[in-house]
Amino acid sequence: MSSISTPATTSGKNRQTRSSQPQSRQTQSPQNQRRKRGVEPIFYLFLVPSLILFTLAITIPGIIGIFFSFTDSIGIGDWEFIGLTNYIAIFSDPAILQSYLFTFGFSIVTVIAVNVVAFLLAVGLTSRIRMKSALRTVFVIPMVVSGIIIAYVFNFLFSNSLPSLGTAAGIPWLESSLLANPDLAWIAIVLVTAWQAVPGALLIYIAGLVAVPGDVYEAAEIDGASKFQQLVKITLPLVAGYVVINIILGFKGFLNAYDIIVGLTNGGPGTSTRSIAMTVISGFNGGDYAYQMANATIFFVVAILISLLQLSLTRGRNAL
Amino acid sequence: MGLGLALVAGLLSGCTGDSGSGDTRKATIRFTFSKREAIGFMTKLVADYNASQDDTEVVLDTSGVDVVSASFVRGNPPDIALANYNMETSRFVQRGALSDLSGTEAASRIREDLKPLMDQYGSYPGRTSALPYSVMxxxxxxxxxxxxxxxxxxxxxxxxxxxxxxxxxxxxxxxxxxxxxxxxxxxxxxxxxxxxxxxxxxxxxxxxxxxxxxxxxxxxxxxxxxxxxxxxxxxxxxxxxxxxxxxxxxxxxxxxxxxxxxxxxxxxxxxxxxxxxxxxxxxxxxxxxxxxxxxxxxxxxxxNVDLAAWIPEASKHKDAARDFLEFLYRPEVIDAYNKSQLGFTPTKDSANVPDPRVEGMVEYYNEAKVYQxxxxxxxxxxxxxxxxxxxxxxxxxxxxxxxxxxxxxxxxxxx
Missing domain, CATH: 3.40.190.10 (Periplasmic binding protein-like II)
Structure with missing residues (x-):
């Protein structure tokens, strides 16, 4: 799925390169130098390893997968072409539709939660407070722990610690695990995912906030703007680009949600928290290879559409 | 992630197994067994077998079920396996990836009334693709x-x-x-x-x-x-x-x-x-x-057929694997194994005395009043x-x- 996240990163780079291009063309590369077609071969050499790896590791397997989505292969043995049967079956499969609904709903909620929390934390951590660097370290720790470990730790907290706390304190709704409730288990997944994803967004926001020049605040202060007005009318517009980056990167990541869900609910209770990635993987264990390849292909197309949409949105945002 | 896995499968299917390590007199067979609780037992059993004869060297492979599936895709499956018999294995059976064991002595000793349990997962025409080893x-x-x-x-x-x-x-x-x-x-x-x-x-x-x-x-x-x-x-x-x-x-x-x-x-x-x-x-x-x-x-x-024995069609040492299979099915060996795991022996001549904790199920098992x-x-x-x-x-x-x-x-x- 890493192929899916590349448009986002390139779109991020686009911003920077485009702004620097006019300058460099004037200073370094006059027109006559271009005519010599003298591109240093070393630059191609830089590209080749990644190109080979990307082709071998992403493109070819991707094409193989798309190819098999038109067959009845189970991963081994004989297979034959069955045309669009897999695709027809997918569109009438409530389990797969549900996994799309869940994944998109979950991603939207999580992206909002992560960005609100990360932005507020970043504002706090860039203002004049005590123990700033110590606090920053504390908030970034979740990023370095692997998702599956975080999920298992929280699984224990939700299933054992919180219910026994609820029993001891006599709070009835806390006595049963959040993870055992088909209607609320997704909240637990959002919480844990956000807990892990906030630091990444936080770092980007801190970088953005530090880059805002101090004199605009001084000017605002002289004009009598309150701290809240400064936040809404100065800080927010000036870091808008970073907000977009964070939303794109976050959304892309959350669409691929897998490890934290496996560790927390394993798609349960029932099938209420099965993500798209989980249904795709189930094809490998369940001998439903071709069918889930068709699912993955559809997911790929959906992801490309979202990427294009976001790409055009970012272009508009750059004006800010 | 899905694409990533597809990649691995694609790459691996490209390179077929080349484990042929020359034609030495002694055949080395890879024996897949990954039931965690019984690895100690099996390790000792394999050592005993290797010490008892000079023709075959059995290597115990405990790397697990997923690896087995992948090895079939690569065309380099184990030579013999004792593995849980389930829908997963049935895929190998149905696509004819497992060899016929009907000619073995072990096959003749399997209880007839347990056959439906095996067939329930599908079969390959004209073959006995797997033999039950331990029934839980x-x-x-x-x-x-x-x-x-x-x-x-x-x-x-x-x-x-x-x-x-x-x-x-x-x-x-x-x-x-x-x-x-x-x-x-x-x-x-x-x-x-x-x-x-x-x-x-x-x-x-x-x-x-x-x-x-x-x-x-x-x-x-x-x-x-x-x-x-x-x-x-x-x-x-x-x-x-x-x-x-x-x-x-x-x-x-x-x-x-x-x-x-x-x-x-x-x-x-x-x-x-x-x-x-x-x-x-x-x-x-x-x-x-x-x-x-x-x-x-x-x-x-x-x-459930907790363990079934099978020998892949693609194995290069089927005869050596069959010899080892017969060893595994020796009454004293199969009974000792099942006793150690509280399992039931699916052979007609089993003399296993069940553990008191599973005694309550013996009469039903003996009368084949069982279901999967x-x-x-x-x-x-x-x-x-x-x-x-x-x-x-x-x-x-x-x-x-x-x-x-x-x-x-x-x-x-x-x-």
Whole structure:
């Protein structure tokens, strides 16, 4: 799925390169130098390893997968072409539709939660407070722990610690695990995912906030703007680009949600928290290879559409 | 992630196995065995075999099930395996990837009445693709001390079971310890025992296969019709007679709690005994089939072929592998193995004396009053464990069973 996240990163780079291009063309590369077609071969050499790896590791397997989505292969043995049967079956499969609904709903909620929390934390951590660097370290720790470990730790907290706390304190709704409730288990997944994803967004926001020049605040202060007005009318517009980056990167990541869900609910209770990635993987264990390849292909197309949409949105945002 | 895995598969299928390490006189065969609890036993057995003869060197490979699937894709499968017999293995059987074992001496000693259990997962025309090695029977595990303390006899009918539950409840004892956080415990225990206890699963799945895409409210067999009553009874037990925190307890919690006498009955297989014994080695435990009807004649125990032996068609040392297979099936070897794992030996000449903890299931096993759980007979692409968990957690049984029917029909449509 890493192929899916590349448009986002390139779109991020686009911003920077485009702004620097006019300058460099004037200073370094006059027109006559271009005519010599003298591109240093070393630059191609830089590209080749990644190109080979990307082709071998992403493109070819991707094409193989798309190819098999038109067959009845189970991963081994004989297979034959069955045309669009897999695709027809997918569109009438409530389990797969549900996994799309869940994944998109979950991603939207999580992206909002992560960005609100990360932005507020970043504002706090860039203002004049005590123990700033110590606090920053504390908030970034979740990023370095692997998702599956975080999920298992929280699984224990939700299933054992919180219910026994609820029993001891006599709070009835806390006595049963959040993870055992088909209607609320997704909240637990959002919480844990956000807990892990906030630091990444936080770092980007801190970088953005530090880059805002101090004199605009001084000017605002002289004009009598309150701290809240400064936040809404100065800080927010000036870091808008970073907000977009964070939303794109976050959304892309959350669409691929897998490890934290496996560790927390394993798609349960029932099938209420099965993500798209989980249904795709189930094809490998369940001998439903071709069918889930068709699912993955559809997911790929959906992801490309979202990427294009976001790409055009970012272009508009750059004006800010 | 999906693409990443596809990549691995694609790359690996490109390079076929080249393990041919020259033509030495001594054949080296790779023996796959990954049942964690018995690796110690098997390691010793393999060492004994290697020491006993000079023709073959057996190498034990414990790397697990997923690796085996991949090795078939690569065209480099193990030479012989003892592995859990399930839907996963049945794929290799149905596509003819396993060699015919019907000519072996071991095959002639397998109990005939167990053949349907093997065939239920599909077969390849004209072949005996796998031989059962260890059969695990599972049913209700009960705490003999608690039953005795409250003067409760082992129930043989549904109403006796309910009466026993009521008596236990009145005495302040939790009748069943449930660990619903792990969905497999619901599927293998609650769901399978309830359905298998009153429905002929063999006949049911035969009909279901025949109906294929037509499975639904009108078909001759369907989950919504045939499973409705068993599931309702399961819910009667699940709603009234379990520990309060069942929804957030996992398998490990259950073993500990049951060893501490926190409940009278436990719907688990024999694998739980060794876990329970870790904290309560002297606890007196027994087993009995879950009665789901009013006729004791209907009592049956759930079995699964915990281990089956097979030799892939692609093995380069089939003869050496067959020799080792015959060694594994020597009466003293196969009996010793099954004794150590509380399993049942599927050979006619078995002289195994069962452990007291599984004694309650012996008569049913000997009379072949057994069934395989419906949860393992549904292809794994249908998330039946999740479904059973949803039902126990309050989803509508009728709607969930309808979903199962629809899933079955959809799978038949595209396969």
């Amino acid at each position: 029977a599972s049913s209700v595990i009960y705490n003999k001390e608690i039953f005795a303390a409250h003067n409760i006899a082992v129930p043989t009918t549904w109403s006796e079971l309910i009466a026993a539950c009521e008596a236990l409840k009145a005495a302040g004892v939790t009748p069943f310890y449930a660990t619903w956080k792990d969905d497999w415990t619901i599927a293998q225990g609650w769901f399978d025992y309830s359905v298998g206890g009153q429905l002929d699963t063999l006949a049911f799945f035969k009909k279901l296969d025949a109906e294929g895409v037509d499975v639904g409210p009108e078909s001759s067999a369907s989950f919504q019709k045939d499973f409705d009553q068993p599931v309702q009874k399961m819910l009667t037990l699940a709603k009234g007679y379990v520990n309060k925190d069942a929804a957030s307890r996992a398998y490990g919690d259950g073993n500990l709690a049951f060893s501490q006498g926190k409940a009278a009955m436990y719907l688990q297989g024999p694998w739980a005994f060794s876990e329970i014994a870790k904290t309560a080695p002297d606890l007196k435990l027994g087993t009995f089939p879950l009665p789901m009807t009013e006729d004791p004649e209907d009592l049956r125990v759930r079995v 759980g419906p949860s393992v007979l549904v292809p794994r692409t249908i998330p039946i464990m999740n479904y059973t968990q949803a039902i126990v957690f309050g989803a509508s049984p009728a709607a969930t069973l309808r979903t199962l029917d629809a899933d079955w029909a959809r799978l038949a449509f595209r396969q």
